[in-house]
Amino acid sequence: xxxxxxxxxxxxxxxxxxxxxxxxxxxxxxxxxxxxxxxxxxxxxxxxxxxxxxxxxxxxxxxxxxxxxxxxxxxxxxxxxxxxxxxxxxxxxxxxxxxxxxxxxxxxxxxxxxxxxxxxxxxxxxxxxxxxxxxxxxxxxxxxxxxxxxxxxxxxxxxxxxxxxxxxxxxxxxxxxxxxxx
Amino acid sequence: xxxxxxxxxxxxxxxxxxxxxxxxxxxxxxxxxxxxxxxxxxxxxxxxxxxxxxxxxxxxxxxxxxxxxxxxxxxxxxxxxxxxxxxxxxxxxxxxxxxxxxxxxxxxxxxxxxxxxxxxxxxxxxxxxxxxxxxxxxxxxxxxxxxxxxxxxxxxxxxxxxxxxxxxxxxxxxxxxxxxxxxxxxxxxxxxxxxxxxxxxxxxxxxxxxxxxxxxxxxxxxxxxxxxxxxxxxxxxxxxxxxxxxxxxxxxxxxxxxxxxxxxxxxxxxxxxxxxxxxxxxxxxxxxxxxxxxxxxxxxxxxxxxxxxxxxxxxxxxxxxxxxxxxxxxxxxxxxxxxxxxxxxxxxxxxxxxxxxxxxxxxxxxxxxxxxxxxxxxxxxxxxxxxxxxxxxxxxxxxxxxxxxxxxxxxxxxxxxxxxxxxxxxxxxxxxxxxxxxxxxxxxxxxxxxxxxxxxxxxxxxxxxxxxxxxxxxxxxxxxxxxxxxxxxxxxxxxxxxxxxxxxxxxxxxxxxxxxxxxxxxxxxxxxxxxxxxxxx
Ligand code: SF4
Ligand code: SF4
Ligand code: SF4
Ligand code: SF4
Numbered sequence: 001x002x003x004x005x006x007x008x009x010x011x012x013x014x015x016x017x018x019x020x021x022x023x024x025x026x027x028x029x030x031x032x033x034x035x036x037x038x039x040x041x042x043x044x045x046x047x048x049x050x051x052x053x054x055x056x057x058x059x060x061x062x063x064x065x066x067x068x069x070x071x072x073x074x075x076x077x078x079x080x081x082x083x084x085x086x087x088x089x090x091x092x093x094x095x096x097x098x099x100x101x102x103x104x105x106x107x108x109x110x111x112x113x114x115x116x117x118x119x120x121x122x123x124x125x126x127x128x129x130x131x132x133x134x135x136x137x138x139x140x141x142x143x144x145x146x147x148x149x150x151x152x153x154x155x156x157x158x159x160x161x162x163x164x165x166x167x168x169x170x171x172x173x174x175x176x177x178x179x180x181x182x
Numbered sequence: 183x184x185x186x187x188x189x190x191x192x193x194x195x196x197x198x199x200x201x202x203x204x205x206x207x208x209x210x211x212x213x214x215x216x217x218x219x220x221x222x223x224x225x226x227x228x229x230x231x232x233x234x235x236x237x238x239x240x241x242x243x244x245x246x247x248x249x250x251x252x253x254x255x256x257x258x259x260x261x262x263x264x265x266x267x268x269x270x271x272x273x274x275x276x277x278x279x280x281x282x283x284x285x286x287x288x289x290x291x292x293x294x295x296x297x298x299x300x301x302x303x304x305x306x307x308x309x310x311x312x313x314x315x316x317x318x319x320x321x322x323x324x325x326x327x328x329x330x331x332x333x334x335x336x337x338x339x340x341x342x343x344x345x346x347x348x349x350x351x352x353x354x355x356x357x358x359x360x361x362x363x364x365x366x367x368x369x370x371x372x373x374x375x376x377x378x379x380x381x382x383x384x385x386x387x388x389x390x391x392x393x394x395x396x397x398x399x400x401x402x403x404x405x406x407x408x409x410x411x412x413x414x415x416x417x418x419x420x421x422x423x424x425x426x427x428x429x430x431x432x433x434x435x436x437x438x439x440x441x442x443x444x445x446x447x448x449x450x451x452x453x454x455x456x457x458x459x460x461x462x463x464x465x466x467x468x469x470x471x472x473x474x475x476x477x478x479x480x481x482x483x484x485x486x487x488x489x490x491x492x493x494x495x496x497x498x499x500x501x502x503x504x505x506x507x508x509x510x511x512x513x514x515x516x517x518x519x520x521x522x523x524x525x526x527x528x529x530x531x532x533x534x535x536x537x538x539x540x541x542x543x544x545x546x547x548x549x550x551x552x553x554x555x556x557x558x559x560x561x562x563x564x565x566x567x568x569x570x571x572x573x574x575x576x577x578x579x580x581x582x583x584x585x586x587x588x589x590x591x592x593x594x595x596x597x598x599x600x601x602x603x604x605x606x607x608x609x610x611x612x613x614x615x616x617x618x619x620x621x622x623x624x625x626x627x628x629x630x631x632x633x634x635x636x637x638x639x640x641x642x643x644x645x646x647x648x649x650x651x652x653x654x655x656x657x658x659x660x661x662x663x664x665x666x667x668x669x670x671x672x673x674x675x676x677x678x679x680x681x682x683x684x685x686x687x688x689x690x691x692x693x694x695x696x697x698x699x700x701x702x703x704x705x706x707x708x709x710x711x712x713x714x715x716x717x718x719x
Contacts, residue, residue: 042620043627053631124630141709143627166221168619169275170612174605 045123046145103159111156118148191557192415202479216487217523225251254316258485260291276518315458321448334440346419349510354469359393363400369452417590435586472497474532512591546599554593564593571610
């Protein structure tokens, strides 16, 4: 009887030690849920969700402080992904948050006065230029967040919608209607 | 007798091939204009070398291949470039792409050509010649041949020359093999030499006895080359299927056939390779079958860039034609209009009419009869793929090997519910590609954003440190300042000190942090280089 108890206690101690060790050794840095949510967000960093970037919004969602339908750049697809990830109901966009077609910013280089204000606004450093020099946008890095539009004192930045080209063209969903079975 | 293997499934659609093999390959007159797209191949677009108004010779390079996977574009005849601009191209999307419009002057004045001996030419030079000659796979994949001839890390033992031509209506390879067997075989010699392969197997479906006879005759004096008749069974001309039938080797998805020691080339590609290497003839024309709703179905040697409507007119297009199909009825795509031009990928133009291709009856729900699975040459479960693609469950579709699907259309062909299955697969594939790209863009944006946050934090810190140092210096220089000022400075100093207590500056970092910073800097430099090169193109 005693020996059985001792054996059980021994096993419990060993397992406890293993678990304790594992908890220290394999500890996950940061909040895994926030990272998972952040991975689904489009990283436009536009702030349309009311948070200063995607990560803060992800943090707010994880803390149940924000709804899942606040990110227009993610589209309905994004809401669906969040709903799936968090086991929630799909929720359509509100009236004031409608997704727009994707666009990239374009600086009219003749008008630009080189004030550097847009550089300071761009969340992904997609604008290059120096004081009193013409600025330009690295289109490949621009997320289309529109944050550079407002600061520009001479309104020389425009958003150009990304046009469908052969390289990004997608096959459409087949439009064949299923006929009802007789 | 060689042992042949089988692939799973397959179907026997009516071939309709007899229509277009009654007369030999014809050369049509010069068209009124040639519209030559700069992007006719897998890889990046060729860079235009000419401008509107330039005079070009036949065979002149007008599109330079970009670095990496790309191919060259040439003027198909001599004449004047009328325009470089966006025009609708032969593609299912109906979208425009950059094209050169060439008005022929009727002289067919060639650039300087030279004759070379393919047996003695250095192998590197052969690849270079093919790249600049714009040679791409003519079976429809338009993959640059020079890249295919670079071989992999595995030795290629067997070359398969694909003359199966399993798709209904199409006879361009059949006629090419009947009429130009010798040059095809010589092309096979070049491929074998470049890849250092042991044998060349030429697979031809047994419904082309004349082509088989001509090819056999052409390679009778070559011990390393064999013509093998394979059973007629659609899609036996798929590269994977033909390799399977001839060698028994199974090429799984994502695995290149070279890793298994086999490489497959279309017979028309082999022909073009020979012409390019031996006579410096770039890929200016290809054999195109014009058939279907026309008076005189036959094969033409068509200049790249010839408008489809002019081509069909030479074959006697009938007025009740509704649209044109590029490729065959199983895998082809409807052309957006008949003004688009013939490109390197275009092996066949079928004039479609309601009589030939009655509109498909409306699709009915899937009854899970699994007839599609029985015929699928890739041993997939098309009914499941259909279900996942339809419900946009792309992860599941990938799990069920969507990307193994070769879009052969055998499943749609047998489906009793007339479901356009392949369209669902194409839709799902392009959606998945688009998502992958979005994901990459998002990851890049996240990285850049995180780095920016870090940089701002660091700059703030540096500023505070600098300020503190300055104040300190000022204090040391002016010890006899008034009490009031002294106090203020003291206060500022205290604040600065407090800030400096927890320095996040680069000066006080653990090696690990240092490494992290170096890592981010490197990634950033990388990103910038990439963005710049993107912007430069
Ligand atoms: S709204 Fe903008 S900042 Fe907010 S999560 Fe979406 S992309 Fe990110
Ligand atoms: S360039 Fe303008 S629109 Fe583009 S990411 Fe930067 S701030 Fe946003
Ligand atoms: S053949 Fe058509 S109906 Fe039958 S299982 Fe396949 S998709 Fe469904
Ligand atoms: S189209 Fe794809 S799924 Fe259908 S039979 Fe061909 S390989 Fe199989």
